[in-house]
Amino acid sequence: MYQEERLIGVIQFLKEKRRISIDQMCDMFDISRDTARRDLVKLEERKAIVRTRGGAILPRTQDAIKDYSHRLNTVSYEKQQIGSKAASFIRPGDKIILDTSTTVQACANQIPASEVTVITNSIHQAEILSNVENVSIQLLGGYLQKEHQFLYGASVIERLKNYHVNKAFIGVVGISEQGLTIAHEEDGMVKRNMMKQAEQVIVLADHTKFGRTEFFSFAVLADVDVIITDRLPGGDFQSLLKDFDVDLIVTEEEGTDPWT
Structure with missing residues (x-):
C-alpha cells in the first residue's frame, strides 16, 4: 500500500474513532512502527493531525467552538x-x-x-x-x-x-x-x-x-x-x-x- 493510501486511511479512522495509536496503524496497514511514525509526521506537516504520545488525534479546528x-x-x-x-x-x-x-x-x-x-x-x-x-x-x-x-x-x-x-x-x-x-x-x-x-x-x-x-x-x-x-x-x-x-x-x- 502506498503512503498516500495509508494517510487517507488514517484520516478516515480518526473521523470515526477520534484517535489512533501507532500500534493500531501497524495492525491496520501491516507496517513497522517507524513507518507509522513517518506517516504521522507527514500528516502533522499537513496540519491534518495533532501527534500525541503513541499516536494522533484530529486537530481541534476540526470541531472548533465558534467565537x-x-x-x-x-x-x-x-x-x-x-x-x-x-x-x-x-x-x-x-x-x-x-x-x-x-x-x-x-x-x-x-x-x-x-x-x-x-x-x-x-x-x-x-x-x-x-x-x-x-x-x-x-x-x-x-x-x-x-x-x-x-x-x-x-x-x-x-x-x-x-x-x-x-x-x-x-x-x-x-x-x-x-x-x-x-x-x-x-x-x-x-x-x-x-x-x-x-x-x-x-x-x-x-x-x-x-x-x-x-x-x-x-x-x-x-x-x-x-x-x-x-x-x-x-x-x-x-x-x-x-x-x-x-x-x-x-x-x-x-x-x-x-x-x-
Whole structure:
C-alpha cells in the first residue's frame, strides 16, 4: 500500500474513532512502527493531525467552538424554544444564576419584567437584562475572556461563594455519560461553582449536545435536577437520566411525559 493510501486511511479512522495509536496503524496497514511514525509526521506537516504520545488525534479546528460574537447571531429557533421554557421556571422574587452560554442567553432574552435578582459572569446577559424593569443584576467581576465575553478567575469563584440562589441555568457544549463538558476550563470552573450555590440546577442543551464530550468536565449527571432540550434523546440516554433522577423536559413534545 502506498503512503498516500495509508494517510487517507488514517484520516478516515480518526473521523470515526477520534484517535489512533501507532500500534493500531501497524495492525491496520501491516507496517513497522517507524513507518507509522513517518506517516504521522507527514500528516502533522499537513496540519491534518495533532501527534500525541503513541499516536494522533484530529486537530481541534476540526470541531472548533465558534467565537461568541458569531454564535450570538446564530441562536436557533430550537434554542429560543428552550430559552422560553427555561424563562417560564422563573418566579417573582427568585434569585437566579445565568452562565455565559447562548442558550442561556435565549432564556435571558425572555425573562419577564418582575422582581428577580440575576447573578452572572456574562457581559452579554447583563447587557440584555439591564433593559428589563425590576430585574436586579449582580455582575461577577474577574478577568475578561475577550473572545467569548465572560469573566472568570479566582475572584469570580470567591464571590460566588457568598450567594445562595433558587435556580442556576447552565449551558453545555457536551452532555454524556461522562457528565457535563465545556471547551474552556476557566468557564467550566465557574459553572461548577455556580451549580454548587443553587437549590435547583437547570441545564439547557439542544439535541446536538447529547452524546458529545468536550475538553473539560465540570459536573456529573447527579449534579443536575432538570434538563431542557428540543428533542427527545435516545432510549439509553433517557434511562441514564432516569437513573440519576434528572427531570427531562422536551420543548418539541410539550404536554407529554418523556418517561412514558
